[in-house]
Amino acid sequence: MEKKITVLPGDGIGPEVIASAVRVLQVIGKRFNHTFHLGYAAIGGAAIDQFNNPLPNETIQMCEQSDAILLGAVGGPKWDNNPTHLRPEKGLLQIRKHFDLFANLRPVKAFPSLLASSPLKREVAENVDLMIVRELTGGIYFGEPRKKTAQAAVDTCVYSREEIERIVDNAFELARLRRGKLCSVDKANVLDTSRLWREVVEEKKKSYPDVQVEHNLVDSVAMKLITNPGHYDVVVTENMFGDILSDEASVITGSLGVLPSASIRGDNFGLYEPVHGSAPEIAGQGIANPAATILSVAMMLQYSFGLKEEAAEIERAVSAVFDDGYFTADLAQDGTRVLSTDEWTDKVINE
Amino acid sequence: MEKKITVLPGDGIGPEVIASAVRVLQVIGKRFNHTFHLGYAAIGGAAIDQFNNPLPNETIQMCEQSDAILLGAVGGPKWDNNPTHLRPEKGLLQIRKHFDLFANLRPVKAFPSLLASSPLKREVAENVDLMIVRELTGGIYFGEPRKKTAQAAVDTCVYSREEIERIVDNAFELARLRRGKLCSVDKANVLDTSRLWREVVEEKKKSYPDVQVEHNLVDSVAMKLITNPGHYDVVVTENMFGDILSDEASVITGSLGVLPSASIRGDNFGLYEPVHGSAPEIAGQGIANPAATILSVAMMLQYSFGLKEEAAEIERAVSAVFDDGYFTADLAQDGTRVLSTDEWTDKVINE
Numbered sequence A, B: 001m002e003k004k005i006t007v008l009p010g011d012g013i014g015p016e017v018i019a020s021a022v023r024v025l026q027v028i029g030k031r032f033n034h035t036f037h038l039g040y041a042a043i044g045g046a047a048i049d050q051f052n053n054p055l056p057n058e059t060i061q062m063c064e065q066s067d068a069i070l071l072g073a074v075g076g077p078k079w080d081n082n083p084t085h086l087r088p089e090k091g092l093l094q095i096r097k098h099f100d101l102f103a104n105l106r107p108v109k110a111f112p113s114l115l116a117s118s119p120l121k122r123e124v125a126e127n128v129d130l131m132i133v134r135e136l137t138g139g140i141y142f143g144e145p146r147k148k149t150a151q152a153a154v155d156t157c158v159y160s161r162e163e164i165e166r167i168v169d170n171a172f173e174l175a176r177l178r179r180g181k182l183c184s185v186d187k188a189n190v191l192d193t194s195r196l197w198r199e200v201v202e203e204k205k206k207s208y209p210d211v212q213v214e215h216n217l218v219d220s221v222a223m224k225l226i227t228n229p230g231h232y233d234v235v236v237t238e239n240m241f242g243d244i245l246s247d248e249a250s251v252i253t254g255s256l257g258v259l260p261s262a263s264i265r266g267d268n269f270g271l272y273e274p275v276h277g278s279a280p281e282i283a284g285q286g287i288a289n290p291a292a293t294i295l296s297v298a299m300m301l302q303y304s305f306g307l308k309e310e311a312a313e314i315e316r317a318v319s320a321v322f323d324d325g326y327f328t329a330d331l332a333q334d335g336t337r338v339l340s341t342d343e344w345t346d347k348v349i350n351e
């Protein structure tokens, strides 16, 4: 197989974790006889510094000629006081919108050897294996009008039926491939967009009789994700709720540093990135945890290229390195060995 | 002291927990020589059944002539398919709006003897003592336009500078009386309303040089509330974020069943209610946990009537009963004694 991938290292620890993930990708390529052509481009703060634009045209064009995008992370204090259109996050929002990447998939799965780092009791966190499906290109993030004066401000949450239908379909398909359970999250007791959301889920469920559906209010899910995270299989929700709940869910298993994500659309194209941020405070020290980015490569292999065996191989290797007691500094526990980003990546490659 | 209180038992376990709280209130009144005049009125599902209106005029009038309102809980499956204006929650939203109760205070404090019921590790939860201040009468809950057709729906989040100023002032005052730390939560990297929010907090902080302020994004707070809840003192945020984060925070300490809340405005008037819902599945069995409603009475004594000693007395009694190992069924642990709602209330009164 031959594939083109655009690599966007971004800011902070982005370039470091990307370097690790690319090494793993190349090893997998060699081993399974695939050729991955990589092109590098700028996004976020790095792109602002170089091109005065968080998502330069050159970057968009290279992505358009690729089969998938691998992203590190964007943002940092350096650009925090910039006007909106010159902020690193804007690059991220624009790339999602430009490529219509409407489905953000965020799996959260417990690694037994990381549970000691979880804020939750072992018995609460140990069987967690859920997937949050967040709508990524609609809702209050993109709705018009939006406006701010010194006296007042307004944001608008809009959803069309089609926007809801496609993400809900996506979530049903995923539930079907997993344990067949779908929790749809809304605030239908207050919001009109949530009432439409619930209506669409009710209609769609007729087409997926094999999936068991529940509706739950966002405030209640914010509780149950912590008291009983093992309850969930696939959780589908709108953009803003998904932002909050997926970050909340990311702490269950003990480290944000190991969670990958995929942002996809109807075809096989997609953008893959770790859930964690650019962590400017530890950038350049060679101590960042590359696991989430490496696992994002696994998601790319699976969702964009259909390479299930290769993806499983990476997941197995990462898990094995944890089980052997090797961690980067963020996961250090008593009696474990702390490795640098590169050393830890070597262990994964050896596996 | 002589005070008028309107009591709104509401639905599900509402009447049961209210009965307990009223008994405690009367005992405190006798002991400290205050007279509390109670008037009962209907709200929520009970009011829909009786008056076809979740917030009848009679109820509003009685509340208007009172010094404070004590509420049980509203809602239940019976009314779940009603049109919006005939849903129990509508009564709650209307009473907040009618009385301009813009500040929702939700304290979360660990009771050492309940930590075994917490999903969090003891060392994470044990020192938690935070207060979420949620804006309660603005934002996307009330903004216009809101609209739903079969093809699309829209909700609007609006905030005026004044709406933000008054809640932020409120939070600063509270922080000053506590540990002097304020965390303001927004999504200023995406939303215009959040940018105005942040601007107002930045301005206001000049008037409270004794309070240490931080700004944090809602997704990041959703994580840190679980990984490091002890970090927080006062947390202030807008309506929708407050709904989600305060419910999330409510699970930290081991039980929703013990958390009170106050909804107040500029003067001494306020509405006090437990954080938990109407729990229709256990209604009528006499096993509900009245602690949250009893502690809501304590908040009423403190915030509406300025009776600090009386409030502290109730808090002490509740804590002592837990320490003696008496719990209602929801908190049952190995080796503890499980009491009914009434028996548990007797223990508090004896203390």
Ligand SMILES: CC(C)[C@H](C(=O)O)[C@@H](O)C(=O)O
Residues within 6 Å of the ligand: A089, A092, A093, A243, B189, B190, B219
């Ligand atoms: C950076 C920000 C705009 C972004 C979002 O809220 O979508 C981030 O928090 C995420 O979840 O990917």
Ligand SMILES: CC(C)[C@H](C(=O)O)[C@@H](O)C(=O)O
Residues within 6 Å of the ligand: A189, A190, A219, B089, B092, B093, B243
């Ligand atoms: C019942 C509902 C409208 C309400 C809200 O979201 O405000 C409730 O969840 C709360 O937090 O008091």
